[in-house]
Amino acid sequence: MTDMYNKSKGYTETPEEIEYELRAKVGSVWSGGRLFIGMYTFLLAALAFAYFYLRTANSGLQWRPHNMTAPTAFGWSIFALEALTAVLAIYGQWRLRKGVVLDWQVAVWTGVLTSLVALFLQIWETTTLPFYPGASGYSSTFIGWVVINIATLVVGVYWLETTVARSMRMRKELGKDNPELSSVATARLFRANVASMTYFWGFVALSGALFLALFYIL
Amino acid sequence: MTISAERPTEVAASSATPPMQSGRVGWTQRPGWMSQHLGTAIVLGIVGYLFGHWLGNAITGNYAYVQNSGQNSAANFFALLFAVVGWLLGIGALNYPFAKLLGREPKQEPTVEGWSKYFRYTLDHKVVGLQYVVGVLLFMFTGGLLAMAIRAELLSPTTHLFGPGTYIEIVSEHGTIMMMMATSIIVGPMGNYFVPLMIGSRKMAFPRIEAFSFWIFVAGYAVIFSALPYGGFPTGWTGYAPLQTQAGPGMISYLFGFAVIGMGMMAAGFNIAVTIINNRAPGMTWSRVPIFVWSILATAALLTLATPTLFAAGLFGILDKTAQTAFYVSEHGGSSYLWENLFWFFGHPEVYIMALPGFGIVAEILPVFTRKPLFAYKVAASGMIGVALLSFFVWQHHLFQSGINPDMRPLFMLTTELISIPTGFIFLVGMGTLYRAKIRFEIPMLFAMALFFNFLIGGVTGVFLSDVPVNVTVHGGFFVLSHFHYTIMGGLLFAFMAGLYYWLPKMTGRMMNKKIGLWHFWTMFIFFNLTFFPMFIIGLLGQPRRVFTYAKNLQGLNDFSSISAFLLGASFLLFFANLMYSMYIKPVKAPANPWDSLGLEWQTASPIPEYNFERIPVVMSDPYHYSEVGAPPVADLGTSAPPVVSTTSGSSPA
Numbered sequence: 001m002t003d004m005y006n007k008s009k010g011y012t013e014t015p016e017e018i019e020y021e022l023r024a025k026v027g028s029v030w031s032g033g034r035l036f037i038g039m040y041t042f043l044l045a046a047l048a049f050a051y052f053y054l055r056t057a058n059s060g061l062q063w064r065p066h067n068m069t070a071p072t073a074f075g076w077s078i079f080a081l082e083a084l085t086a087v088l089a090i091y092g093q094w095r096l097r098k099g100v101v102l103d104w105q106v107a108v109w110t111g112v113l114t115s116l117v118a119l120f121l122q123i124w125e126t127t128t129l130p131f132y133p134g135a136s137g138y139s140s141t142f143i144g145w146v147v148i149n150i151a152t153l154v155v156g157v158y159w160l161e162t163t164v165a166r167s168m169r170m171r172k173e174l175g176k177d178n179p180e181l182s183s184v185a186t187a188r189l190f191r192a193n194v195a196s197m198t199y200f201w202g203f204v205a206l207s208g209a210l211f212l213a214l215f216y217i218l
Numbered sequence: 219m220t221i222s223a224e225r226p227t228e229v230a231a232s233s234a235t236p237p238m239q240s241g242r243v244g245w246t247q248r249p250g251w252m253s254q255h256l257g258t259a260i261v262l263g264i265v266g267y268l269f270g271h272w273l274g275n276a277i278t279g280n281y282a283y284v285q286n287s288g289q290n291s292a293a294n295f296f297a298l299l300f301a302v303v304g305w306l307l308g309i310g311a312l313n314y315p316f317a318k319l320l321g322r323e324p325k326q327e328p329t330v331e332g333w334s335k336y337f338r339y340t341l342d343h344k345v346v347g348l349q350y351v352v353g354v355l356l357f358m359f360t361g362g363l364l365a366m367a368i369r370a371e372l373l374s375p376t377t378h379l380f381g382p383g384t385y386i387e388i389v390s391e392h393g394t395i396m397m398m399m400a401t402s403i404i405v406g407p408m409g410n411y412f413v414p415l416m417i418g419s420r421k422m423a424f425p426r427i428e429a430f431s432f433w434i435f436v437a438g439y440a441v442i443f444s445a446l447p448y449g450g451f452p453t454g455w456t457g458y459a460p461l462q463t464q465a466g467p468g469m470i471s472y473l474f475g476f477a478v479i480g481m482g483m484m485a486a487g488f489n490i491a492v493t494i495i496n497n498r499a500p501g502m503t504w505s506r507v508p509i510f511v512w513s514i515l516a517t518a519a520l521l522t523l524a525t526p527t528l529f530a531a532g533l534f535g536i537l538d539k540t541a542q543t544a545f546y547v548s549e550h551g552g553s554s555y556l557w558e559n560l561f562w563f564f565g566h567p568e569v570y571i572m573a574l575p576g577f578g579i580v581a582e583i584l585p586v587f588t589r590k591p592l593f594a595y596k597v598a599a600s601g602m603i604g605v606a607l608l609s610f611f612v613w614q615h616h617l618f619q620s621g622i623n624p625d626m627r628p629l630f631m632l633t634t635e636l637i638s639i640p641t642g643f644i645f646l647v648g649m650g651t652l653y654r655a656k657i658r659f660e661i662p663m664l665f666a667m668a669l670f671f672n673f674l675i676g677g678v679t680g681v682f683l684s685d686v687p688v689n690v691t692v693h694g695g696f697f698v699l700s701h702f703h704y705t706i707m708g709g710l711l712f713a714f715m716a717g718l719y720y721w722l723p724k725m726t727g728r729m730m731n732k733k734i735g736l737w738h739f740w741t742m743f744i745f746f747n748l749t750f751f752p753m754f755i756i757g758l759l760g761q762p763r764r765v766f767t768y769a770k771n772l773q774g775l776n777d778f779s780s781i782s783a784f785l786l787g788a789s790f791l792l793f794f795a796n797l798m799y800s801m802y803i804k805p806v807k808a809p810a811n812p813w814d815s816l817g818l819e820w821q822t823a824s825p826i827p828e829y830n831f832e833r834i835p836v837v838m839s840d841p842y843h844y845s846e847v848g849a850p851p852v853a854d855l856g857t858s859a860p861p862v863v864s865t866t867s868g869s870s871p872a
Binding site for chain 2: 014017020021024025027028031032035036038039040042043045046047049050053054057058059060062063064132133134135136137138139140141143144147148158161162165166168169
């Protein structure tokens with residue numbers, strides 16, 4: 001048997017085993033991305049539960065005295081930027097599937113920029129609030145949302161940046177091969193990662209819309 | 219694609235290997251004292267603590283409420299936050315994400331040989347599993363010492379060792395440490411070590427996340443213990459508001475400690491779930507997955523989905539303490555009931571996070587020592603999934619006394635009683651396997667059978683407690699305390715011991731001494747029951763939990779319980795003595811498969827190579843066809859070894 005010696009792992013593998021492990025790896029990236037969204041859903045559900053619980057309880061009539069509202073211009077801007085990033089990620093993936101890698105890279109780099117601006121605005125908004133964090137149930141849950149949204153944006157922008165950086169480093173390995181069409185392991189893992197990342201940004205935009213409605217519109 | 223049982227004989231080298239890592243090794247990863255290891259983690263953790271404290275004071279030190287209160291929760295929080303960040307930096311957990319962020323190819327983690335690998339950030343799931351064994355034993359030992367302190371105080375109905383404040387600090391710390399330890403006690407050591415082996419995989423899906431889950435678990439331990447120098451926290455392990463809101467700086471350690479350990483739990487659950495879904499060997503269909511793996515999958519689902527709620531609850535508590543929000547402050551639009559709901563939405567699934575892996579271990583062990591197929595395998599697997607699903611719908615029974623709308627009580631009483639049905643499935647699977655079996659009374663089997671005895675008492679009293687009138691009567695007393703010790707300690711801890719005695723020969727290559735093991739089992743079993751059974755009576759006679767004084771007429775029972783508890787503690791010393799004796803003083807080499815198990819984890823070489831299997835095995839049936847004539851082979855290991863087949867009788871261990 002002339003199996004391939006895998007230097008980095010220190011043991012031999014048959015091509016079938018290599019392929020099998022690669023499929024497991026691609027599947028892990030794919031299902032891991034979805035499971036991560038499931039975890040995030042429960043985190044956001046806890047915040048939504050807190051919002052509705054305190055709103056319904058209205059302890060001491062202090063849920064939202066004087067209909068206090070966070071600056072709506074910030075809220076709409078942050079949401080618009082999140083939604084734009086999600087659209088860019090989806091558009092980029094669509095172009096990538098057509099084989100136009102450069103369009104995908106431009107879209108994702110733009111997404112990095114828009115999400116960084118959203119992050120900056122989300123932090124800046126905390127300095128312009130017309131209420132104290134503990135002024136009411138509304139203000140408390142709003143601060144909770146701000147912290148979670150900052151964390152979400154940090155995770156999202158990290159994912160965008162590292163994926164697009166990977167695509168640029170990948171050129172060395174793939175040569176003239178298109179990552180969308182190549183059957184090389186790196187390209188297959190990359191596609192699974194792009195799919196998960198795009199899915200995550202779609203989720204960020206949807207959850208952003210929900211909390212925009214809760215904190216700025218209702 | 220599946221790998222055929224007929225192995226390829228001629229293979230051309232291909233370039234299909236994913237070039238995810240370069241062969242370079244960074245200076246931080248090189249073996250030696252300059253590299254990243256436990257020592258650097260401790261140093262950077264301390265530096266991070268000091269920096270965080272300074273930063274917190276610099277940011278919030280001038281606020282009037284900080285100056286008036288005389289304590290700065292923000293500084294305490296930042297100190298702990300940066301301590302954890304420093305710890306992770308020091309151990310090397312952040313090398314990979316930072317390298318990716320900077321656009322570099324992550325460097326190859328070197329294979330470290332010898333003892334030092336246990337003090338490093340390692341990607342080998344077996345090393346992580348053994349790290350977890352030591353970690354959870356450390357948790358258990360310190361939590362156990364606190365339990366001894368509690369029982370020492372309760373020798374007398376009045377104050378004689380600790381004041382009331384110190385007593386409640388000890389009770390709170392004991393409860394929190396033990397509950398946090400219990401969430402990981404099986405998933406951490408045995409889940410990480412054995413799941414890849416049992417499903418025929420060479421590694422975990424995300425080895426870095428796996429290693430991260432362990433090292434942050436250790437950081438969480440340190441954070442929770444940091445509450446003691448801060449004056450502790452007076453809330454018990456449940457951390458109820460408004461007491462939480464009124465508590466001193468030790469409460470930050472509790473809230474942040476829970477959040478940190480929660481991150482570890484989520485990471486561990488996430489990685490294990492993805493591994494089981496994707497890394498099963500060819501032929502390992504869902505109906506051939508070992509029952510222990512099913513239990514770990516159900517637990518991983520709970521860890522992944524329920525823990526974010528705990529994380530959010532902790533985050534809100536920290537915001538209340540540091541940013542002066544009012545999530546749990548009723549006067550400002552918050553509600554203390556919000557904490558109770560969020561906490562128990564995690565807290566009740568957590569009970570099953572602890573119970574399910576225990577069920578999985580005993581269901582895995584029973585067929586081996588009865589030499590019978592596992593009775594109703596599919597019922598056991600569906601019972602585990604059923605318990606996991608239902609556990610999300612019972613949390614309100616913890617709030618029967620706390621102001622829940624009385625009309626909601628019957629609903630949650632019903633869901634709580636419903637969950638006893640899938641739990642009963644698992645119990646009946648055990649009884650069905652034991653029925654008319656020729657049992658080999660080895661030590662793992664004794665612990666497994668003890669679980670059924672203990673859990674029967676814990677489970678039946680749980681059915682009583684789910685009933686609203688009984689719950690109203692015994693709530694907050696020793697009856698409840700005894701109930702959950704019977705389920706968690708009597709169930710989980712006995713299963714953990716069963717698992718350790720069963721799998722340690724594979725993990726360490728050495729057999730545990732049987733004579734000391736028997737002494738350990740019988741003392742632990744007898745004194746466990748003598749400690750906790752009287753507490754049912756004490757509870758029914760009206761003694762409340764978390765109170766350091768009690769009625770004079772209860773002293774006899776309390777003293778009996780305390781002395782039994784000390785002897786129970788001594789039984790754990792027997793375990794540690796056995797561990798030292800069997801591993802170092804007089805080691806006896808373990809055969810490759812001392813229990814004649816059909817499980818895949820026993821079929822690989824001993825000691826287990828880093829890559830687990832020489833060839834990825836091809837699975838042909840489930841591993842429970844003991845004593846079945848004409849049973850199909852379990853797996854083709856693809857080596858010169860013959861396929862793994864069942865035997866008609868088992869042999870005793872060497």
